Amino acid sequence: MAQIPNLDNSPLNLAALREQSQKDLLNIVKSIRGKKCLVIDPKLAGTLSLILQTSVLKEYGVELRILSADPLLTECPKIIYLVRSQPNFMKFVASQIKSDESKGLQREYFLYFVPRRTVCCEKILEEEKVHQKLTLGEYPLYLVPLDEDVLSFDLEYCLQECLVEGDTSSIWHIAKAIHKLEFAFGVIPNVRAKGVASTKAAELLNHMQLEDPVSMDDMGIPEIDTLILLDREVDMVTPMCSQLTYEGLVDEMLQIHNGSVEVDASIMGGQQDGKKVKVPLNSSDKLYKEIRDLNFDVVGKVLRQKATSIQQDYAEVKSTNTQSVSELKDFVKRLHSLPEIARHINLAQHLQSFVAKPSFHARVEIEQLILDVQNYETCFEYIEEIIQKQEPIETVLRLLVLFSLTNAGLQKKSFDYLRREILHSYGFEYMPLLHNLEKAGLVKKQEARSNWVGITRALQLIVDVNDMENPSDISYIFAGYAPLSIRLVQHAVRSGWRSIEELLKLLPGPHLDLKRGVSTMNSSLEVLPGSMAQQQSAERADRRSLVLVVFIGGVTSAEIAALRFLSAQEGMGYDFLIATTKVITGNTLLQPIIASSKEGMM
Amino acid sequence: LLLKESRELEKIPVASKGSPLHGPQVRLVEQAHRLFAETKEHIFESKSAEEHAKLLRVQHQLEVSTKQAIFVGSSVSDTIKTCIAMGNERAAVKVKSEFKVPDKRWYWLKSCALATVGNWDALETF
Numbered sequence: 038m039a040q041i042p043n044l045d046n047s048p049l050n051l052a053a054l055r056e057q058s059q060k061d062l063l064n065i066v067k068s069i070r071g072k073k074c075l076v077i078d079p080k081l082a083g084t085l086s087l088i089l090q091t092s093v094l095k096e097y098g099v100e101l102r103i104l105s106a107d108p109l110l111t112e113c114p115k116i117i118y119l120v121r122s123q124p125n126f127m128k129f130v131a132s133q134i135k136s137d138e139s140k141g142l143q144r145e146y147f148l149y150f151v152p153r154r155t156v157c158c159e160k161i162l163e164e165e166k167v168h169q170k171l172t173l174g175e176y177p178l179y180l181v182p183l184d185e186d187v188l189s190f191d192l193e194y195c196l197q198e199c200l201v202e203g204d205t206s207s208i209w210h211i212a213k214a215i216h217k218l219e220f221a222f223g224v225i226p227n228v229r230a231k232g233v234a235s236t237k238a239a240e241l242l243n244h245m246q247l248e249d250p251v252s253m254d255d256m257g258i259p260e261i262d263t264l265i266l267l268d269r270e271v272d273m274v275t276p277m278c279s280q281l282t283y284e285g286l287v288d289e290m291l292q293i294h295n296g297s298v299e300v301d302a303s304i305m306g307g308q309q310d311g312k313k314v315k316v317p318l319n320s321s322d323k324l325y326k327e328i329r330d331l332n333f334d335v336v337g338k339v340l341r342q343k344a345t346s347i348q349q350d351y352a353e354v355k356s357t358n359t360q361s362v363s364e365l366k367d368f369v370k371r372l373h374s375l376p377e378i379a380r381h382i383n384l385a386q387h388l389q390s391f392v393a394k395p396s397f398h399a400r401v402e403i404e405q406l407i408l409d410v411q412n413y414e415t416c417f418e419y420i421e422e423i424i425q426k427q428e429p430i431e432t433v434l435r436l437l438v439l440f441s442l443t444n445a446g447l448q449k450k451s452f453d454y455l456r457r458e459i460l461h462s463y464g465f466e467y468m469p470l471l472h473n474l475e476k477a478g479l480v481k482k483q484e485a486r487s488n489w490v491g492i493t494r495a496l497q498l499i500v501d502v503n504d505m506e507n508p509s510d511i512s513y514i515f516a517g518y519a520p521l522s523i524r525l526v527q528h529a530v531r532s533g534w535r536s537i538e539e540l541l542k543l544l545p546g547p548h549l550d551l552k553r554g555v556s557t558m559n560s561s562l563e564v565l566p567g568s569m570a571q572q573q574s575a576e577r578a579d580r581r582s583l584v585l586v587v588f589i590g591g592v593t594s595a596e597i598a599a600l601r602f603l604s605a606q607e608g609m610g611y612d613f614l615i616a617t618t619k620v621i622t623g624n625t626l627l628q629p630i631i632a633s634s635k636e637g638m639m
Numbered sequence: 640l641l642l643k644e645s646r647e648l649e650k651i652p653v654a655s656k657g658s659p660l661h662g663p664q665v666r667l668v669e670q671a672h673r674l675f676a677e678t679k680e681h682i683f684e685s686k687s688a689e690e691h692a693k694l695l696r697v698q699h700q701l702e703v704s705t706k707q708a709i710f711v712g713s714s715v716s717d718t719i720k721t722c723i724a725m726g727n728e729r730a731a732v733k734v735k736s737e738f739k740v741p742d743k744r745w746y747w748l749k750s751c752a753l754a755t756v757g758n759w760d761a762l763e764t765f
Contacts, residue, residue: 425744427716453683461738464714465691468684 042087042296043321047185048583048612049222049260055182059089065117065149065176066097074100074113076133078120081151083295084191087181104129108136118148119176122155131165149176152210179214180616183296184319187597190214192618196269196590197629207618208234211589212241214616215264216249218585223259225585226553229529232268232546234589239266239549246553261614262582265529269590269626271544272522273479274489277439277623278404278515279397280595283336284318284329285514287384288594289622290391293318304387316380324377330598332513333392336385343378347371400436401516407439408518409499410490416440417451424458430467430631433459435623438479446483470634477630478545488543495540496524511599522588523599530584530611585614591621690738694718697737701730715740716748723752 044052062085066075075094077085082103091101100113104120106129120126130148137144148171150158162168183189190211198204215238219225224246230239269276280289291298297317320326324343328336350368391397403419406412420436437455441447447455456471474480493499498519500512511527512519528537534550541548586600592615600613619625694715701718705725713721715738722731735745 421743425716425741425747456683457687458741458744460687460690461715461740462744464717465687465694468687468691472684 042182042184042319044182044185047182047614049614051182051185051188054180054218054221055088058178058181059093061176061178062089062119063093063097065119065174066094066099069115069117069147071115072098072100072113073115073117074102074109074111076102076104076109076116076118076120078104078123078126080191080193081119081121084178084181084189087183087295088178104133106132109133114143115145116147118146118171119151120148122150122153122158124157124161127158127161128165130171131162131167134167134170135165145172146170147172147174149174151176152178152213155206177217179210179217183620186320186601186612186614187620188614188616189620190616190618194629196618196626197633205234205237208238208589209241211587211618212238212245215242215585215587216245218261219246219259222261224553225259225261225264227263228266228549228551228553229263229534230266230549230551231525231534231541231544232266232271232548232589234268234270234546235266235587236547236549238587238589239264239551243551243553260583261585263530263584264587265526265584266587266589267522267525268546269588269592270478271525271546272520274408274439274442275515275520275522275596276591276593276621276626277435277442278408278518278595279401280514280593280622281332281334281401281516282330282514282595282598283333283385283388284598285593285595285622286333286388286392287318288620289624290388292622292625293594293620298384300384300387304383316384322377324374324381328381329594330514330601332508332516333385333388336381337389340378340382340385343374344382347375347378400432403436404439405517407436407443408493410443410487413444417455420455421458424455424462427462430463431624431627434474434480434627434631438474438627441480443487443489444483445485445487445489446481448483452480452482467634470631473630473634492521492540492543495537496521496528498524508602511602514595514599514602520596520599522592523596523603526584526586526600526613527603581610581612583612583614585616588615588617591619591626592617593621593623693737697734704730716744719745719748720752720755723749724756 044055066073094101100111102109102111104118104126109116118130120130134146146167148162150173153175154173159168159173162171179190180188181191190207192207192210194207198207215225228239228242230236280286284293287293287298291300296319297315299313299315302314318325318329320329328339331339350371354365354368399419403416407416416436417440420433420440423436424433446452459467459471471480496519498512498521499517500510500519501517510519511523514520525537528534534541534548538548588596597615597620600615604611604613698713698718701722705727715734719731719734719740722728722734731749734740740748
């Protein structure tokens with residue numbers, strides 16, 4: 038199965054990380070004798086497919102089931118539940134056990150929490166009176182490699198929990214995950230954080246180092262030099278913009294799950310109608326690696342070039358009969374890439390059908406206007422129009438959030454007017470949603486003058502792109518807008534926070550610059566100004582240093598593309614490794630908030 | 640304390656709005672309207688709840704007069720659309736004026752609804 042990404046080219050030994058997770062899981066399975074049935078929660082099933090193939094489990098005599106509210110149908114005498122620590126899953130487990138009892142079935146039950154047990158979940162099990170029948174354990178799966186340079190904490194609801202519900206347990210999870218990484222790869226000497234959650238995670242990380250120190254003696258030089266933690270809240274603007282890279286568009290239009298996308302077979306040139314096929318998308322596919330981060334306008338051209346060059350080769354082979362065997366071998370090798378080319382041509386064609394619509398262009402143009410903070414009226418009218426046309430609520434909210442963010446809120450009159458229009462067009466059930474968005478600071482009333490213009494100037498966020506094919510700056514990603522989050526990372530690796538301290542104060546949340554290291558051995562940390570970091574990077578000019586960038590609350594493919602672009606630049610002595618709670622788009626960022634706001638009313 | 644009070648205020652309508660029973664729903668929404676009106680920061684919320692209650696009543700009447708249970712629970716815009724699609728223009732105009740629907744939205748909804756039922760003659764004479 039090609040869905041498991043090849044990690045050989047990773048800047049860090051992520052393969053080892055994955056093997057460890059594999060081993061842990063198999064140990065759990067092996068520790069229980071006889072025939073057993075492994076019951077996994079639906080979300081986790083997708084995640085596990087990034088770690089190992091299901092066939093491996095079958096070798097150990099395991100039957101696989103997906104957890105649901107229905108009774109479990111299996112003959113196995115032993116049941117292993119492997120579930121995320123979420124209250125609703127506990128209820129499912131309890132109801133399955135009870136239904137077995139009512140049928141008089143005697144079974145042994147094991148429950149493994151992923152990644153750790155929580156008091157809340159155990160309480161539920163006690164209340165349901167199934168606590169005694171279960172053998173409890175933990176499966177410490179904190180980080181899953183999505184690709185050779187992307188890791189996922191797999192915390193889908195992190196942003197919503199932090200912003201709307203004020204639940205910060207995911208921050209602990211993140212700190213723990215990084216701490217676990219440090220056990221494998223050494224203590225990270227430089228830590229920079231921006232945002233409430235990030236600074237908290239950095240502090241927790243230090244705390245964990247004190248309680249359970251990673252010994253620094255038996256490690257060589259730490260493999261990761263710098264850790265940059267960023268809250269999504271710091272830059273909510275970027276995810277609201279339509280992504281224009283190939284991968285970004287695939288995610289926006291078709292949704293990528295766990296590194297693969299599901300599309301109709303007919304799109305991929307298959308015969309059967311209505312059948313879905315899974316197309317894996319990761320860097321193991323060399324062609325995809327080449328084009329995933331390009332602006333979509335350029336992708337078509339690249340694909341055409343590839344196809345024609347093969348065609349030429351083919352013509353050559355046919356015309357000249359005097360081919361040596363080695364030349365033929367070369368040709369055949371190139372033919373092997375044909376299926377990949379065909380796959381991406383099909384996908385790109387499908388995307389083209391969305392992108393070519395005038396409505397798509399209109400939206401991208403409006404986004405640019407909003408980012409420029411020009412023509413308040415035009416933008417306002419456009420948003421008014423799409424509300425009245427009852428376009429998907431996500432589309433409306435993305436623009437509305439963007440509009441509100443760059444203007445530091447809407448003028449009271451238009452704020453109330455648009456809110457009323459939304460309630461009228463989509464129904465009054467959306468009241469709690471509007472309330473939650475206001476609470477999260479995403480759509481609000483104007484209270485102060487906007488500092489967005491100042492931020493864009495200082496960080497040069499709006500840049501004209503002249504050459505789409507050979508861009509010189511990350512602004513190519515959004516056709517003229519350089520993502521704020523990535524500009525911050527750029528500054529952070531170059532000179533630390535100090536040079537942009539004034540600017541950071543304009544963005545939400547505190548910032549933190551920590552230096553941890555060999556000199557202070559196990560004892561506490563020292564808060565040092567960022568100048569130390571400059572020296573450090575000068576000392577290590579001879580080797581490419583590795584920067585771990587953690588996005589708390591999710592990151593978009595476009596931003597990942599921007600980081601890859603940066604590390605590929607000449608004179609940039611850094612490799613980036615990205616860790617995120619989830620790879621998101623504007624839609625998938627808003628959807629959980631929308632859903633939970635609705636749920637609250639049921 | 641004031642903060643806590645407003646928290647409680649928020650919770651009540653949130654918990655009540657989705658209640659499936661029709662009669663109590665109106666009352667709950669009206670209660671929410673009154674509670675929101677007690678504080679100054681929630682003028683918008685209070686007005687919305689008031690409108691919501693009004694909408695539910697209008698929809699209930701429409702359901703009684705048309706004998707079809709398709710109105711309750713839909714939005715203002717959808718109610719107008721359904722009315723026009725059923726050829727009941729008078730009811731639609733009434734909803735329009737009662738909820739002060741802007742002309743722009745009104746014309747969009749009207750043309751949309753006429754187009755979906757394929758009433759091209761009406762669309763031309765509009």
